[in-house]
Amino acid sequence: MVEFDYIAPETMDEVLEIISRLEGKASLLAGGTNLIPNLRNNKIKPELVVDISGLSDFSYIREDEEKIKIGVLTSITELTTSELLMKQAKILKEASGQFANPLVRNKATIGGNLADASPAADTAVPLIALGAKVKTIDSAYEMREIRIEELFSAPNQTLLKEDEVITEIEFPLLASDTGNIKSAYEKLGLRNAMAISVVSVAIVAKLRDERYIDEVKVALGAVAPKPIRAQKVENVLKGETLSQSLIEKSAEAVSDDINPISDIRASADYRRMMSKVLLKRALNKIDRGG
Amino acid sequence: MKKAEIEFIVNGKKRRLSVKTNELLINVLRNDLNLTGTKYGCGIGECGACTVLLEGKPILSCLTLAVEVNNKSITTIEGIGEEKLDPLQEAFLKNGAVQCGFCTPGMILTAKSLLKENSHPTEDEIRDYLRGNLCRCTGYTQIVKAVKECADKQNK
Numbered sequence: 140m141v142e143f144d145y146i147a148p149e150t151m152d153e154v155l156e157i158i159s160r161l162e163g164k165a166s167l168l169a170g171g172t173n174l175i176p177n178l179r180n181n182k183i184k185p186e187l188v189v190d191i192s193g194l195s196d197f198s199y200i201r202e203d204e205e206k207i208k209i210g211v212l213t214s215i216t217e218l219t220t221s222e223l224l225m226k227q228a229k230i231l232k233e234a235s236g237q238f239a240n241p242l243v244r245n246k247a248t249i250g251g252n253l254a255d256a257s258p259a260a261d262t263a264v265p266l267i268a269l270g271a272k273v274k275t276i277d278s279a280y281e282m283r284e285i286r287i288e289e290l291f292s293a294p295n296q297t298l299l300k301e302d303e304v305i306t307e308i309e310f311p312l313l314a315s316d317t318g319n320i321k322s323a324y325e326k327l328g329l330r331n332a333m334a335i336s337v338v339s340v341a342i343v344a345k346l347r348d349e350r351y352i353d354e355v356k357v358a359l360g361a362v363a364p365k366p367i368r369a370q371k372v373e374n375v376l377k378g379e380t381l382s383q384s385l386i387e388k389s390a391e392a393v394s395d396d397i398n399p400i401s402d403i404r405a406s407a408d409y410r411r412m413m414s415k416v417l418l419k420r421a422l423n424k425i426d427r428g429g
Numbered sequence: 430m431k432k433a434e435i436e437f438i439v440n441g442k443k444r445r446l447s448v449k450t451n452e453l454l455i456n457v458l459r460n461d462l463n464l465t466g467t468k469y470g471c472g473i474g475e476c477g478a479c480t481v482l483l484e485g486k487p488i489l490s491c492l493t494l495a496v497e498v499n500n501k502s503i504t505t506i507e508g509i510g511e512e513k514l515d516p517l518q519e520a521f522l523k524n525g526a527v528q529c530g531f532c533t534p535g536m537i538l539t540a541k542s543l544l545k546e547n548s549h550p551t552e553d554e555i556r557d558y559l560r561g562n563l564c565r566c567t568g569y570t571q572i573v574k575a576v577k578e579c580a581d582k583q584n585k
Binding site: 141143147171175179188190192242246331 | 450539
């Protein structure tokens, strides 16, 4: 492992000052479950590791102004045990419960999972379907909001600037008086535990009169260079009544949304096939009541 | 060589030492503090042999820098059952849940955390909670049985 200086600032102001001064030669450490393997195989060689895990005001899950707000340093374990998410974002809680294992979940953070920008990032898929955004701040204290599906630019790359950090993840409340919200999450790994996704699918749909699809967001992971929103599938579903033939039709459309590769876990063909299967499973789950 | 001073509590005792900034917690525990009960398995966070409790929660010491635990508290397998065996250790012995023993420290620490959170775990819940601790002797049946028996005994 490369040698580096280490600092554990106590405030976000210090973090921003440091990373701006280091101009890309600093790496942030939150849970470290990606960072440390990356350091050990020399994938990254920072001059300075900035340990942000001690920042106290960035770990929370709360409801505020009709939105759910999650602090960037909230651990995956906290997502799995949150009553609020159970009620408001079951698919995020479900995805977190399938995330690696409890030992990794105790350290890994939601912000770290997003900033790592793996095409298979497990929190990103439900967050895209929930219509989530990240809020960021840079060293000039300029803030911006980026939709999760736009945050990723390539495998393991985000749009974040060198002096910019994520502070919060936010999405609108699901429960509403106007419609009937259903959601579903499906993940396929090579085994039950510790499996990186081969394909994952998340859907959030707003139904009217039982089966009419008013609004729908569909997200897929591990089938493109980044987690994606499946616009073609959404176009097939939106404004239609949920039925077996519609489910079949949407599964055909998914091929146009995805661009999978072959890797150590699965071939591109298998991913294409399983994207259809998982999408159908998720839609059937919604059909049965979410 | 870049170094930093850290102070942390290990198994109830305060320790102060100088560590390399890029040193892993597992190496400091094993090499500097001679706590060799914590095992080095895969080194990439897949196997759970290096599990220790950080502020009471199980984490992987091969995915943790020693400098991260400054001012924090760590419990290793040496820190439980010091005077007499922990009920989980007893249950593991009684049920033949130890074969080569390499995964046992991690299994027991993770199981301890499970029983603290959930005093009545089902078999499925035990298997799910222990999913990050691999046993290459594949003695899972006895391990799950030992955890279940320990929970049942404590609930009496």
